[in-house]
Each structure stands twice: as C-alpha cells, then as structure tokens.
Ligand code: UD1
C-alpha cells in the first residue's frame with residue numbers, strides 16, 4: 163500500500179508541477195502590477211523581476227500535500243488499528259512547513275530582524291518535536307567503533323547511547339540552520355532554487371536506496387520513515403524544478419525568502435520524520451561551509467553590508483567578488499583574529515588603504531560565492547551558478563560515499 167501511495171504521490175507531484183508552471187506564467191504580470199518585484203543586481207538593465215514567486219509554488223505544494231493525505235490511510239479508514247501516529251507525523255510536518263512559508267513571506271514583505279528569523283523557526287519546530295517525542299521515537303546515537311576502542315582502557319562504552327534531550331536540541335538546531343542556510347547562500351540567478359533542487363533530488367535518491375534496502379518489509383519502521391520522507395520530497399522536488407526553470411539565468415522570477423525558508427524547513431522536516439537528520443547535514447556541506455565562513459559577518463565581528471552578492475561588471479558582462487570596506491578601528495578583536503587566520507591560509511582577499519588620514523580595510527564578503535570567485539576569477543553569472551551547482555552535486559556524491567562506505571568503516575551498526 164505504501165508503494166502504491168508513493169506512485170499516487172508521484173502522479174500528484176507531476177500535476178503540481180504543471181499547475182506551478184501555469185500559475186507562474188499567470189502571476190508574473192500580477193506581481194509586477196502589484197509592485198512585488200526585486201531588481202536584478204547583476205544585469206545592465208537592473209530590470210524588475212517578480213518576487214517572491216516561491217509563494218505560488220509553496221501554495222501548490224501545500225495543496226498537493228492536502229489532497230494526498232488520505233491516500234496512505236485509505237485501507238485503515240474505519241478500523242480500530244488506524245495508524246494515528248503516522249497521520250500525526252505528516253500533519254506536524256506540514257505545520258512546521260506552513261509556518262516556515264509564513265515566516266518567509268513576512269520576511270519578503272517586512273525585511274525581518276535576525277532575532278525573529280532565528281526565534282520563529284525554533285518555536286515552530288516544537289509541534290514536530292513534540293510529535294516525535296510522544297510517538298516514542300528513538301534518541302539513541304551509534305558510538306563510532308574507533309571512539310569505543312580509544313576509550314576502552316578507561317571505560318567500556320555501549321554500541322549505542324541514548325542522548326535523550328540533547329537529541330531534541332540537535333534536531334531543533336537542524337531546523338533553524340536549514341531554514342536559514344539556503345537564504346544566506348543566495349544572490350545569483352538560479353542559486354537558491356538550484357541548490358535546493360540538487361539537495362532534494364539527492365535526499366530523494368537516498369530515501370529510495372533505503373526503501374530498496376528494506377526490501378518489501380512494509381512493517382519495518384525504517385521502511386515507513388523513508389516512505390514518509392518521500393511523500394514530502396517528491397512534490398517539493400517537482401515544484402522546485404519548475405521554479406528553477408523560471409529562476410535560472412536569465413531569471414524571469416525571483417524565488418524570495420518564502421522559497422528559501424520553505425525549502426530549508428521541508429528538508430529539515432523530512433530528515434526528522436525520516437530519522438536521518440545527521441545524514442542530511444552531509445547533503446548541506448556547501449551550506450555549512452558557507453555558514454561557518456559567514457559567521458564573522460553574521461555576528462557582526464566584521465561589518466556586514468545589506469547585500470553580499472557578487473559585483474557586476476557591465477563592460478565584460480561578468481561578476482566578481484564583492485567587497486566590504488570599513489575603518490580598521492571598527493574591527494573587533496575576534497574579527498581581527500579571523501582576518502589574520504583566513505589571510506594566512508589564503509581564503510580571504512584583504513587589502514588596507516588610507517583615506518582622509520584613516521586606515522581602511524577592504525575584504526571580500528564572506529560567502530562561498532565570493533570565495534569561488536576569489537579562486538577562479540571573474541566569470542559570467544550563469545557559469546558561476548553552474549560551477550556552484552557542480553560543487554553541490556560533488557558534495558552529494560561525497561555524502562553518499564560517507565554515508566554508505568565510510569560509515570560502515572567507523573560504525574559497527576549502520577541503519
Ligand atoms: C540574503 C543575503 C544577502 C544577499 C541576498 C541575495 C546574508 C546574510 N544575506 O539576504 O547577502 O545579497 O540574500 O538574495 O547572506 N537578487 C539578485 N539576483 C538574484 C537573486 C537576488 O539580484 O539572482 C537580489 C534582488 O535585488 C532581490 C534581492 O537580491 O530583490 C533579494 O534579497 P533578499 O532575499 O531580500 O535578501 P536577504 O535574504 O535578506
């Protein structure tokens with residue numbers, strides 16, 4: 163039955179994709195008429211581009227999910243053994259996803275403050291985590307074999323340890339991280355939708371492999387966890403593919419924060435319901451590196467301009483790394499330490515210059531987009547997005563390698 167539902171889900175996803183396509187075409191002029199657009203900062207024309215088009219795809223996605231909900235449960239309707247926990251899991255996932263869409267739309271309309279962007283997803287993860295708790299889901303982690311061997315002379319560790327509430331804190335952090343991670347790796351045509359598409363396709367493939375490994379045992383808990391994850395992912399991948407089609411260079415629509423938060427939250431939700439939140443982080447390697455590299459600007463250890471996207475050069479029609487300029491006296495101690503370390507390992511462009519008798523610092527904005535441009539030099543916007551997509555795909559390959567090969571070397575038991 164689960165597999166049949168999966169086919170129905172795939173069919174509804176295809177219908178959702180067609181509806182997204184039609185609706186985006188219909189809504190482009192409406193967005194422009196309502197002055198809902200952003201200016202493409204890497205084009206000569208600086209033309210208005212409808213934004214946030216993610217809200218249209220997110221609405222279609224929710225409708226597809228609502229229509230789909232009865233299908234996996236048809237055979238149980240009216241029976242005493244109705245699997246309420248499974249229905250609850252799907253509903254709680256949808257609550258978190260809906261709130262992320264609301265947060266994103268509010269951000270697009272109101273330019274929210276950072277503390278709200280962090281607090282809101284934290285709180286909206288509570289229904290999901292509560293359902294996880296009451297469904298008696300596992301909070302055990304497998305101890306790596308090497309760690310057990312290293313500490314063996316002092317203490318004998320079990321193969322698995324129940325880390326209890328720490329696991330919930332970790333899952334909460336996964337939600338907050340994912341919700342924001344895609345939005346801070348953004349600013350060139352096709353990047354937000356493209357990276358989400360690569361990650362969701364990779365995670366779908368991971369789930370399919372796991373379903374295959376569980377064989378036809380529909381009653382195995384692991385089987386259901388990966389199936390439910392696919393229920394959420396297939397419609398998401400379908401809607402995102404259409405959005406990418408319109409968002410890729412030259413963008414006809416911008417996805418907006420609505421899409422970024424929806425995408426991050428959907429991926430976080432599927433990893434929690436699918437019990438693979440640690441594995442999900444492997445698919446987020448570029449986003450994690452981008453976040454770590456961004457920390458000094460995000461936490462204002464060094465000044466952060468409103469936009470960190472690359473700088474456009476109209477003459478050569480290329481983009482190059484964008485820079486932040488500020489007085490050296492504005493630098494905080496931690497910021498100076500960061501600059502010194504990054505400069506010595508050559509992952510930062512820094513220059514000092516004098517203006518009006520003051521020493522100024524000029525350094526590249528701290529995103530991996532600018533880092534790629536530092537290493538490869540200026541290039542066309544679509545080539546840059548292609549290169550970033552390639553990196554994302556290679557990271558997915560690395561994730562599969564770590565999850566299916568390296569993990570078996572480091573762990574005695576791998577699910
Ligand atoms: C985040 C980034 C910011 C980046 C911006 C670009 C952080 C902390 N914030 O801010 O550095 O500049 O995303 O999305 O990292 N745009 C383009 N071309 C594109 C996509 C977007 O020019 O392909 C511009 C448009 O003017 C669009 C605007 O970026 O209107 C959207 O920015 P917004 O999503 O509001 O920025 P933030 O998410 O706050």
Ligand code: MG
Pocket residue numbers: 345348418419422
């Ligand atoms: Mg944004």
